[in-house]
Structures are given as structure tokens and as C-alpha cells.
Amino acid sequence: MTALVLSMPDRRRVLALSIPFLAVIGSMAIGLLLIAASGKSIPDAIEAFLDGAFGTAFALGASINRAVALSLIGLGFILAARANLTNVGGEGQIAVGGIAATAIALWPPVAGLPLGLAVILPLLAGTLAGAVWGGIAGVMKVRFGTNEVISTLLLGFVALLMVYWCVQSTALLRQPQTSSSTLPESLPIPDSTKLPGLTNDPGSPLHIGLILCLLLALAIAIVLQRSTFGLRLRAIGLNELAARRAGMPGSILLVVALGIAGAFGGLAGAIMLQGEQFYLKAGFSSGYGFDGLVVGLLSRGSTIGVLAGALFFGFLRSGGISMEIMAGVPSALTVVIQGLIVIAIAGSVILVEKLEGGRR
Amino acid sequence: MLLSLRGLGKRFGSLQALEGITLDVHAGTVHCLLGENGAGKSTLCNLIFGVYAPSAGQMLFGERPWLPSSPAEALEQGIAMVHQHFSLVPRMTVVENLMLGQAKGVLKRREFGDRIRDIADRFGFVLDPDAVVGELSVGERQRAEIVKCLMRDPRLLVLDEPTAVLPPGEIGALLDICRRVADSERAVILVTHKLAEIAKVADSVAVLRTGRLVAQADMKTADMGALVHAMVGREVKPLDVALGDSKEPEAGAPAKPGFALVCDGVTVQDRHGATRLDNFTLEVRPGEIVGLAGVEGNGQSELGMVLAGLLAPTEGRYFIGDTELTHAGAAAVTAAGGGIVPEDRHAVACVTAMSVAENMYLNKLDRFTRFGLLQRRALNAAAEVQMKAFDVRAAGPEVAFSGLSGGNQQKAVLGRELTLDPLVALVAAQPTRGLDVSAVEAVYRQIRAAARRGVGVLLISSELDELIAVADRIAVLYRGRLVGERPAEIGERGAIGALMSGQVA
Numbered sequence: 001m002t003a004l005v006l007s008m009p010d011r012r013r014v015l016a017l018s019i020p021f022l023a024v025i026g027s028m029a030i031g032l033l034l035i036a037a038s039g040k041s042i043p044d045a046i047e048a049f050l051d052g053a054f055g056t057a058f059a060l061g062a063s064i065n066r067a068v069a070l071s072l073i074g075l076g077f078i079l080a081a082r083a084n085l086t087n088v089g090g091e092g093q094i095a096v097g098g099i100a101a102t103a104i105a106l107w108p109p110v111a112g113l114p115l116g117l118a119v120i121l122p123l124l125a126g127t128l129a130g131a132v133w134g135g136i137a138g139v140m141k142v143r144f145g146t147n148e149v150i151s152t153l154l155l156g157f158v159a160l161l162m163v164y165w166c167v168q169s170t171a172l173l174r175q176p177q178t179s180s181s182t183l184p185e186s187l188p189i190p191d192s193t194k195l196p197g198l199t200n201d202p203g204s205p206l207h208i209g210l211i212l213c214l215l216l217a218l219a220i221a222i223v224l225q226r227s228t229f230g231l232r233l234r235a236i237g238l239n240e241l242a243a244r245r246a247g248m249p250g251s252i253l254l255v256v257a258l259g260i261a262g263a264f265g266g267l268a269g270a271i272m273l274q275g276e277q278f279y280l281k282a283g284f285s286s287g288y289g290f291d292g293l294v295v296g297l298l299s300r301g302s303t304i305g306v307l308a309g310a311l312f313f314g315f316l317r318s319g320g321i322s323m324e325i326m327a328g329v330p331s332a333l334t335v336v337i338q339g340l341i342v343i344a345i346a347g348s349v350i351l352v353e354k355l356e357g358g359r360r
Numbered sequence: 361m362l363l364s365l366r367g368l369g370k371r372f373g374s375l376q377a378l379e380g381i382t383l384d385v386h387a388g389t390v391h392c393l394l395g396e397n398g399a400g401k402s403t404l405c406n407l408i409f410g411v412y413a414p415s416a417g418q419m420l421f422g423e424r425p426w427l428p429s430s431p432a433e434a435l436e437q438g439i440a441m442v443h444q445h446f447s448l449v450p451r452m453t454v455v456e457n458l459m460l461g462q463a464k465g466v467l468k469r470r471e472f473g474d475r476i477r478d479i480a481d482r483f484g485f486v487l488d489p490d491a492v493v494g495e496l497s498v499g500e501r502q503r504a505e506i507v508k509c510l511m512r513d514p515r516l517l518v519l520d521e522p523t524a525v526l527p528p529g530e531i532g533a534l535l536d537i538c539r540r541v542a543d544s545e546r547a548v549i550l551v552t553h554k555l556a557e558i559a560k561v562a563d564s565v566a567v568l569r570t571g572r573l574v575a576q577a578d579m580k581t582a583d584m585g586a587l588v589h590a591m592v593g594r595e596v597k598p599l600d601v602a603l604g605d606s607k608e609p610e611a612g613a614p615a616k617p618g619f620a621l622v623c624d625g626v627t628v629q630d631r632h633g634a635t636r637l638d639n640f641t642l643e644v645r646p647g648e649i650v651g652l653a654g655v656e657g658n659g660q661s662e663l664g665m666v667l668a669g670l671l672a673p674t675e676g677r678y679f680i681g682d683t684e685l686t687h688a689g690a691a692a693v694t695a696a697g698g699g700i701v702p703e704d705r706h707a708v709a710c711v712t713a714m715s716v717a718e719n720m721y722l723n724k725l726d727r728f729t730r731f732g733l734l735q736r737r738a739l740n741a742a743a744e745v746q747m748k749a750f751d752v753r754a755a756g757p758e759v760a761f762s763g764l765s766g767g768n769q770q771k772a773v774l775g776r777e778l779t780l781d782p783l784v785a786l787v788a789a790q791p792t793r794g795l796d797v798s799a800v801e802a803v804y805r806q807i808r809a810a811a812r813r814g815v816g817v818l819l820i821s822s823e824l825d826e827l828i829a830v831a832d833r834i835a836v837l838y839r840g841r842l843v844g845e846r847p848a849e850i851g852e853r854g855a856i857g858a859l860m861s862g863q864v865a
Contacts, residue, residue: 230734235714235718247695248691
């Protein structure tokens, strides 16, 4: 009834706000149908999903930790996007960050450092490695005009193979080969270099990465909205020629923007390594860089949007893994559902914009 | 009589682009349409070619009423047009390009290639149908465009500014082709603002000025001087009266020694190796306004980019005051006191999606930065003062720059550049293009006031009246070269116009 009382523009607004929700619910419903079609029980799948996403302290912590990694990639993405740069190399930046963090954490003098330096130094090393990885793409862009979508993506594949190389070669990070069955992994990093937990509950994997992530999100929000640097990035992104005419160092800004995006990726890699995985192995990131890219894209430049999207995807991933283990739902199906949700959100955003445009 | 225009008029909103055009074009002749930028030449072509519908008058084509609804219909009925900007796909061969839109079903390459060769033979030129368009010279591409038109066997061929893009050596060949096309019982309309170049080929000439036909003549008996005068020699707008001030520097203004701006042999070659600006040497003294006249596309854009610090010249040096800026970049130009009002405001001068305040201080953001944060309140307050000082009318400093009218945008840009500290030289390129009368006046007033304060001004414009009204002396740029310099006096209008049209004095 209320809908009838509302005036036309108000009805449009209600519609506009409800579209994304309906879209997500709809795509989830399609997901459930797919699960049913694959012969699994829907109630079992739902129960497994909820359990895995936030059923226990462990599940909740794991979901949030996933969200931290996704947020960092997303934050870096929206900063670069402000300068009209598209960083699709999150996965590779995570990889080099993980390598650098492992290498420093396993360096014997580091484990004994006081004042938290044992934790901080590997984090910084990962951040720096990511910054270099992103910065290379930036230099290639301003020097040779290489499109950063291409260069960040391809540098990502290089980085992933570098992880493989590092854990295959004892001269690098592979653990000493004592027998033919020694796995191609690094040694576990010392306890003193692991990220401290956030709660006293030993059952919760939640670590201080969350605090770090929230502080950085605040920093990014300030940089983008309040700082002169953020405004300059925007000017470069909107009209590079005019920005250069106004005396802005265009090339430097572009390299720095991609460097910062890479730094966030590297930090995400270091946090994943020091917070949860504790040793380096091939494929340790399993797609966080690409999910983080989606989070950044869907946020449309908003910091809050990145955090919300990352949390959502974090739960989705945890729940999906649990569905696979407990309810036997193929993991490919969770990826399919995730894709449906992305399309639903992106599509509804376009729809909402059309509706809002129609009001003018 | 092939084409006949009777009292043709075209109005765009409040702008009367064409009025009362009555003109006859005969088969077998080359008809030249002469006029300055904005005189209405392109509008007239677009009416004939069916891009626009006339708002008054009649057209007759082959004795029948002519009112094409689209260029496609015009082509169908026998009118073809070569535009100034070619529409060829560079990666495809000539024959492939010409088959686009004409071939149906199975491609008959050989047949088309033979037709191209036939047409080229008939009109006395050579064109390889299998050459890739991207590897052809501009002249050859133009010939490909002409062949594309001639394949439709038109009765009337319209060429819009065909000589503007050609190097001098290829102009003669183009004119020969025009002659031969006309000799095959077709008519050719040649649109140009360079009278000297086409004088030898035209049979008759019509001169357009501000949308009216001001002169018509048979080329055999025409007085070239009178035609040039008709093209450019209108009464100078009462600018001086409107401005109400003189060009003389204020009494007591200190005469600064040296030069405000110096170009010494500046040469620019584009990436194809064509020389766009050739050994350009010019000195502007403090307090002086030097006008640089010239029809657009004669090197002004390249000069503007060099002076803005956005393009390093191939050769030569560039100074503002005593600072050499040849390879220094845009920030150094600003630091040395070079104010730049670029010709393409939207591409170079502003970020239209950002606010008025942000745009007015785009090059001075450091002034409003504390601990890396932008002091928005201070920025907006300063912008508000600035907006008042330069009469920038907007709802407030935070509205988007794109919401401002062209005049207010230009006043904002001018204000930003004029408040540089120090300000040694101002380069303003086409600063009044597209502005309404009051904004034009405001821009002139600000430029003159700057000169009185001792700033050296280089005013680049294709509007001769503007230069005569504002500048102290006028140099003329033609095909990238300085071809002469005259005092900025109304009596010199004909002489300057002749220089602009390539009639080297």
C-alpha cells in the first residue's frame, strides 16, 4: 500500500535501493537451484555455508582475515583508479609480497629483534616488494606507453612463477631436502615473526591485520577525499594534458599511484603469510588478487564500499569452502555463484544509475 | 545551370550562420568559395550536401528543386563532397577502402582496381589501387578520396579546404585534377581561404563574410586586391570604442629592459617528419602586445604547445625573461612567469569535471596544502575573491567547471594565468573563440591591463579584427613560417589579409 502513496520519484528511489538487494538474492537463488541440480541437498548446503562463513569463532575469524586481504587489494585498486589506472596485478603483487616477507622472516637475525620489529620488518619487506612490482608497471607506462592492464597482469604471471621457483630451489627458500618426500615449500616462519592475535581466544585466527587494514582504509579515504595528492591524481586521471600544463609531475604521479597500489598488494601478501599460512608454497594466494580487483571495481571508488565488498566476498569464500567440504558442493559451483553475484551487483548499479538519471 | 541557390539562409538557434545567399554554379566550371574562418563556407557546403536543411530560401539542382534529406541522398543524386578530414581506413588498401559502402556481395577486387585506374587515367593522375592507405602521402590520400567521389559519377564535386592539408608541391597537381573534372562537364566547388593558390584554376569566385555573400566575380576579370579586401576588409568592429582605453602604456609605467618572451629559430617537426613550425623567431618586449595572425593550421597549435612547455621543439630556443625554457616543461614555464591561455581550453587549460575553485588554482594547489591536506575552505574563499575580480559568474566555487559558459570558463583560466607571481609574459591563443560579446570585451580588457603593467603579450589569433584592435604590431604566420610583420592599423588590413592568404608581399 505504501508504494501507492509514495510519489513517483520516491517510488523510483525505493526501487533503486532495492534493486541491488533483489539482484543478490536472485543470484543466490539461482545458485541454490544449481546446487539442487547437481543433486546435493539445499538445506545441507545452506547450513554448511552459514557454518563456514560465521558459524564459529574460527569461521568468523577466517572470513574476516580473508576480507582483510581483499580490502587491501581493493584499496590499492581504487587509489590507482583515481588516476584512471587499472591495476589488475594484485595476484602478482601478493606473490612478491609473500616471497619478500618469507625471506625476511626466515633471515635468522630478524626473529630475535625486539619491539615488534620481527613482525614489522617482514611486513615492510612485503610492502616494498609489492611497491616495486607495481612501480615497474608504472615506469613501463610512462616510459614506453605500455598499457598498465597488460603490464600488471603479465607481471603477475611472472611473480606467480617466481614463487614456484623460490619454493623449488633450496638455494632460495625451499626447506632443506632431507628426503625425497620433502615438499616444495619454505620452512615455517619463526613464531616471533607471526602477526599477533587480536583476541585471547586461541580458537580464533583473527590477527592484528584487521586493525592495520582499517587504519589504512581510513588513510586512503583521507588521501582520496581530503589531500592535495588525491586531487592531483584525480586531475591526472581526468585530463592528463591539463594536469601537466598546471605543472603537475604527471609521470611521477602515475608511477607513484601504481607503486602504492602494488604496495597494498605486497602488504596483503605479507599479512596472509605472517597471519595465517606461515610458510610459502606455490599458489599460496589462490585468487585473492583477482577477487580483490572485483571488490575494488564494485566499490566504485568508495573506501566503505571496498570494506563492505571485501567482507561480503570473505564470507562468500569461507562459506563456499565449507559447502565443498561439508555438503559436497563442487568448488567450481561457488565460483559460478560468485560470478553471478558480481554480474548482479554490477548490472543493478547500471540499472540504478539509469533510474536516477531518469529523474533529472 | 547546374546548381542554383536562391536567397538561401541557415539559422542555428540565435546564430544566423547564412543569410540571403544567391549563387549560380555552371557545369564545366570551377567555382571558388572564398572566406575567412567562420564566414559560413562549411555551412553552405553542408546545406548543398544534405547535412543540414536550410531555414530559408531555395536550392535548384539540374533545374529541379533540391532538398536532400541526407548526404547519402545527395550522393545518389549526383553531388559528392571531399571533406577536409579524410574518411579512409589507414590499414586497408586503396581498393579496399573504395569498396567500402559501394561493393555488395562478392568482392570484385580486380574490377574495382581497374575502375580506379581508369578514373585516374581519365583525370590525369596516378593512384596505385593496391597501396596501403596508411603509407600514402597526404596528397595521394586526397586523390583516393576524390576517386571515391568520382566513382559515383557525380555532376557536382565539392572540395572543402582541399589545399589546407597539402604541401605546396602537391597543390598544383590537385588543381589540375579539378580542371579536368570540370572539363568533363561537371562542376567543382572549391572552398578555401587561400585565394592566391587557387586563382589560376577558378572560373568564378564568390566571397562569403559573416554568412553573407559580399562579392561575386568572374575570375578572368576579377581584381584580386578587391577580392582580398572583400574577404577581410569589413569595418573594424567598434572595439576601441567599447574598450574605451588606448594602446599606449600608462605614463610612468617603468620601461623594463630586455625581452619578456623570445623565440629563437623554433622549429617543430611532427612525427612524420613534416615541418609544422619553421625557424620561428620573435621577440616580445615587456608591455608590448604582439599579434600573431594566420589562418588556422599554419603552425599556431604547435607554437602554442611549445610555449606552454608541453612540446619540446626540434630546434631552436625559447626564453621567458632571462630563463631558457626550451626543454624545461610546463611547471618551469609557470615558475618563470609565463601565463598560458591555450587554444584548446578543454583539452589543455582545465579539468572540466572538477570544481571552479580547483580549476582556478590548479597550478597553485601547494598554496592551500597543509600537511598534505587540501585546505578546501581557504581554497574556496580565495576562489570566490578571484571569481569576483575576474567576473567569473558561477553558482559558487564548488560547482563543476563544466557547468560554466565558455566565456566564464575562459575568464577563469585567464584569471588563473594573470595572477601568476611573477608574471612576465602572457601567451593567449585564440582567447575569444566561441565567446559572446561581453566576454570578448572582458578578455581584451584584461589582456590590455596586463600589458600596461609591463607584461609582454603574445596574442595568437585567426581573427584579424581582434588583433588590429588589441595588438601593437602584427606578425603573420603562413605554413609555419613568419612571412611578414605590419603595424596593427586598420589601413593594414588588406596587406595582412594578403599575407595570411599566402600572397607573399
